[in-house]
Amino acid sequence: MNQYHNPDSATIQQIVRRPQMDTSTLAAIIGDVFDNIEKRKDEALIEYTERFDKIRLSSLQATSAELVGAEHALPMALKTAIQQAYKNITLFHERQRTESIKIETQPGVMCWQQAVPIDRVGLYIPGGSAPLFSTVLMLAIPAKLAGCSEIVLCSPPNMHGQIHPAILYTAHLCGVTKVIKAGGAQAIAAMSIGTESVPKVDKLFGPGNQYVTAAKQKAFEKGTAIDMPAGPSEVLVFADNTGDPAFIASDLLAQAEHGVDSQVIFATTKLDLIEQVLAEIKQQETQLPRQEMTSIALEHSHAVSFDDVHTAFAFVNEYAPEHLIISADAPDQYVPLIKNAGSVFLGHYTPESAGDYASGTNHTLPTNGHAKAFSGVNLDAFFKKITFQQISDTGLDNLGPTIIQMAEAEQLQAHANAVKIRLNRS
């Protein structure tokens, strides 16, 4: 880890800068994928799956027998754990439901706002060696709670044409309406355009590699909403002089095992804590299977100490971490200083892993500094808010002159006329 003490603002700008992911070189590839799916739909999707996942599928959709059967393929302990996480995530997201609001802004002028579920959503779950069933929980639970009528999940099959039973089991548990065996940019293109097997969706959610990310950008340009721009996962651990080196090291390592491009930052107001944390990392690392990966991730990571706590949090907010851990006996004192973060973990017994899996909060969070303006996935992400208004004839008598005055000042006579014609009638 690179070490800094009271860095100046130029250095801070360097530290907070994430590695740029340039997806523009992928534009031609992604453009072809979209064109191909647009023209040949399922046929193209089946061909891409054969090329990249090494299996020619006769049917893209997972059958209900596969979904139901997955339950028997999982150990009981894992199912119990998934059910506990399901329960907590459901509780926290259900609590986020907002009531519709209504107000008479002036006599006879009623205005209200109503949350209406997005009709059709698409969830992308990456493949790879480990089945990311936790992301199924994080995306499908709020989709179901919101009342989305179509919840499509795409995930690449293995070379036997199967999706991991933990993903199928979780999808079934959460009420996913259709599981499609397709991955990569072609899955994103299929959900954004629609094919014979894959419903066209209104909004896309979920993580993925650079091809998936570029495809989501393309889908956004073409009119499909997306959850948020993606980037490598990050953690920033802040500790004061009550920070626990072993716990901090374990959290930094947990982040580092996500990949060599993971961002790991340690900020502290206790200078000598850095050495202790580094020593702990060294020791714990030897017991972890992904040591090669974690060492590379830690090489380009930063440990920063500050004499002043406000300067430290100015840095935290400038970095705007996806995950922010506050390692302190009395973490509450720092909460008012937090302006930008995706999800915050307070105190010694609140590891990021808790929120990654099972405490109830969502783990799909803004990376790459986007926490300055983006929220993580939450119940609201599956709704749009529609405003309504109803004005009585008396209401328009009251409000009309204001509207006419403003419309004429903006030189929009027909806007004024739509009011005048009504005032003349009443």
Next chain:
Amino acid sequence: MNQYHNPDSATIQQIVRRPQMDTSTLAAIIGDVFDNIEKRKDEALIEYTERFDKIRLSSLQATSAELVGAEHALPMALKTAIQQAYKNITLFHERQRTESIKIETQPGVMCWQQAVPIDRVGLYIPGGSAPLFSTVLMLAIPAKLAGCSEIVLCSPPNMHGQIHPAILYTAHLCGVTKVIKAGGAQAIAAMSIGTESVPKVDKLFGPGNQYVTAAKQKAFEKGTAIDMPAGPSEVLVFADNTGDPAFIASDLLAQAEHGVDSQVIFATTKLDLIEQVLAEIKQQETQLPRQEMTSIALEHSHAVSFDDVHTAFAFVNEYAPEHLIISADAPDQYVPLIKNAGSVFLGHYTPESAGDYASGTNHTLPTNGHAKAFSGVNLDAFFKKITFQQISDTGLDNLGPTIIQMAEAEQLQAHANAVKIRLNRS
């Protein structure tokens, strides 16, 4: 207007398709603007303003003397109207404030969500013959209510280096912190990158021409959030057999005067209402100053009749209009059928103009079918929701085994270890 009766689904797909705005041809121009602003900051901004707005400014920022002085340049009646609109918009947006939510998902596991204002926002107000001060109200009021600390407004100056007093007056009234005399793609680039005079912002809001739209897309790619993708303004008027032809015609014309690319749709369950509305349009049009523009907009517009009300609303939802007017004696019966719309206007005395200016709802709304997944600008658009969690040692005793089970099933040993190391200590 093109007329259809009970169109089949292929025809509906044609009707709902908006003219594609291809901004990819602008990519090179916009790329240059961003590069130029990045390198030469204010100097570049001043040059662009000289080239496009025909004035070489010595200072980009409007002075407080200009802001305060604007009040004296406006007629009292217009100021009173703006103040009434200000009051209504404030009431409706303040009502949208959400409380932070907190829940103990299981014993010892506290999760909460808190809305934190986006620190710095940038509002773009286009120039042109008419001053769009109403958009200043729609963007600056919720920004101020949310508590954004920096509210930057960019609008192009006239050839005398001035911004229209109605814009300055409204900006001052709403608490805009900085008014910058700059327009076009260069203003968007400046707010997204930051210059000596223009603060770098976290999120960009506001309408604009194709250059502004392309620049907002570019800013989004480079990491600045934006309110929503933009497109030409639209209205869909639905009427049952109680629809009022004169009122309907006035609303369609109000939409058509926005520009030749405006989208105007009339849908009805009363076939012969179409002829009556067309006759009314013909008559009212002659009294309006922008007749040339409205006729072109109406030429590529559609009037569609349906025998069945559910089919009619399937069409409405597929079109997903920015503005939806329900022209009926008893409009409430149709509210449950509305799935996709930006803002809805119910009953005979609720013209779109009311919401455009002064009733209290926002007029910055999703166009181009984006109402399927996007909300209009609202108070929440100026916040991000941060989740927090705090787990006690007993809480982790309870939840820990679930986390470990799931982390190991996803082959993330360091994630499991961050829990184990804590459980071993407690």
